[in-house]
Amino acid sequence: MANAGTDERAAKRPLSPHLTIFKPWLTMAMSMAHRITGAGLYIGMALMALFLLGSGVGGWLHALTGWLASGFIGGMIVFLITWAIFHHMLGGIRHALWDRGLYMDAQGRELLAQASLYGGVGLTVLLWVLKSLAG
Amino acid sequence: MSVPTHFESGRSGQGAAYVSDHEGSAHARFMRVSSYVLAPLGLLSAWHLAGLVGKDLDGVRAEIGHPLPAIVLILFAVIGMIHARQGANEIIEDYVHDDALREKALYWNRIASIAIACAWTFAIMLIAAPK
Numbered sequence: 307m308a309n310a311g312t313d314e315r316a317a318k319r320p321l322s323p324h325l326t327i328f329k330p331w332l333t334m335a336m337s338m339a340h341r342i343t344g345a346g347l348y349i350g351m352a353l354m355a356l357f358l359l360g361s362g363v364g365g366w367l368h369a370l371t372g373w374l375a376s377g378f379i380g381g382m383i384v385f386l387i388t389w390a391i392f393h394h395m396l397g398g399i400r401h402a403l404w405d406r407g408l409y410m411d412a413q414g415r416e417l418l419a420q421a422s423l424y425g426g427v428g429l430t431v432l433l434w435v436l437k438s439l440a441g
Numbered sequence: 442m443s444v445p446t447h448f449e450s451g452r453s454g455q456g457a458a459y460v461s462d463h464e465g466s467a468h469a470r471f472m473r474v475s476s477y478v479l480a481p482l483g484l485l486s487a488w489h490l491a492g493l494v495g496k497d498l499d500g501v502r503a504e505i506g507h508p509l510p511a512i513v514l515i516l517f518a519v520i521g522m523i524h525a526r527q528g529a530n531e532i533i534e535d536y537v538h539d540d541a542l543r544e545k546a547l548y549w550n551r552i553a554s555i556a557i558a559c560a561w562t563f564a565i566m567l568i569a570a571p572k
Contacts, residue, residue, distance in 0.1 A: 345532060348525045351518065352553070354490060355561040361493075361501040362567025368498060375493045384494050388487040395483050398476040405473065437491045 336419040340397035343390040350387040388433055393426030468527060475524045482517040489514060502568055511569035518561040526554035 328334060353374050360371030374380050400418045403409050409418050492504040505514060529550045537543040 341528075341532060344525070344528045347521075348529055348554075348557075351522065351525065351561070352557050355518070355557045355564065357493070358564035358568065359560050360564075361498055362564040364498055375490075376495045381494050384490055388491055391483045391487045395480050398480065402473065402476070433487055433491055437488070 332419040332423070333415050336397065336400075336422055339423075340394060343394040343397070346390045347387065347394060350383070350390060353383060354387065385430070385434070389426060389430040392429040392433075393422060396422040396425045396429075468531070472524065472527060475520055478520055479517070479524060482513060482520065485510075485513045486517040505565065506569045508569070511565050515562050515565050518565075519558050522554045522558035522561075526550055529554070 356371045357374040357380075360368040360374075372380075375384050400409075400422055403418065409415065489505050489510050493501055496504060505511060530547060533543060533546045533550060537546050
């Protein structure tokens with residue numbers, strides 16, 4: 307464990323100046339989006355757990371939680387959850403490729419950042435089109 | 442002038458090799474291994490979650506009240522919430538600098554992730570149970 311002196315010095319030490327000095331590249335935005343979609347999915351899973359619990363129990367609980375997946379707001383919630391799943395999944399695949407030393411050069415990084423951005427949106431649109439065709 | 446290093450590891454003792462006392466590599470490995478399972482489970486779960494929109498109770502039962510969707514959704518929630526808890530831990534450790542507040546946040550993250558996985562699993566079992 308660090309002693310009191312080190313703690314004091316650690317408190318004064320500047321933090322990594324990531325946001326203030328880096329140019330806002332797409333790769334950086336996608337790194338942040340990976341975190342935000344991850345945290346969003348945590349909340350989304352809580353909302354869907356409530357909706358499912360309402361559907362399982364029925365009655366008054368369903369009356370309370372049914373809006374979470376119906377109407378405009380519920381539809382938006384589920385739509386955003388599916389997008390977050392796809393975006394976060396593609397972000398994970400990006401990390402799996404980087405773990406293997408692939409696509410680590412400037413063009414590769416940019417390509418993967420664009421792929422996760424457009425791929426996430428594309429997969430979401432594809433899912434909802436297929437879902438509406440399936441009935 | 443060279444300065445002798447007195448590196449002491451809680452795991453391997455003084456003078457031992459540079460062994461980390463922290464859990465970073467286990468964490469990183471877990472996030473990767475769990476994501477290999479979560480990717481296919483996430484695709485299937487997104488499909489079934491999208492199918493819930495605007496459905497009444499019978500419609501929800503028709504969409505996910507079968508063994509395969511139920512198993513997929515339960516696995517997604519259980520493995521997903523362990524993965525999510527680890528991820529949220531990372532976010533908390535990065536951004537919450539106050540020691541007491543951080544401990545509190547980590548504690549509630551543990552409670553919330555377990556509660557979500559349990560509620561979700563219980564709900565799917567209720568929905569998929571034969572009437």
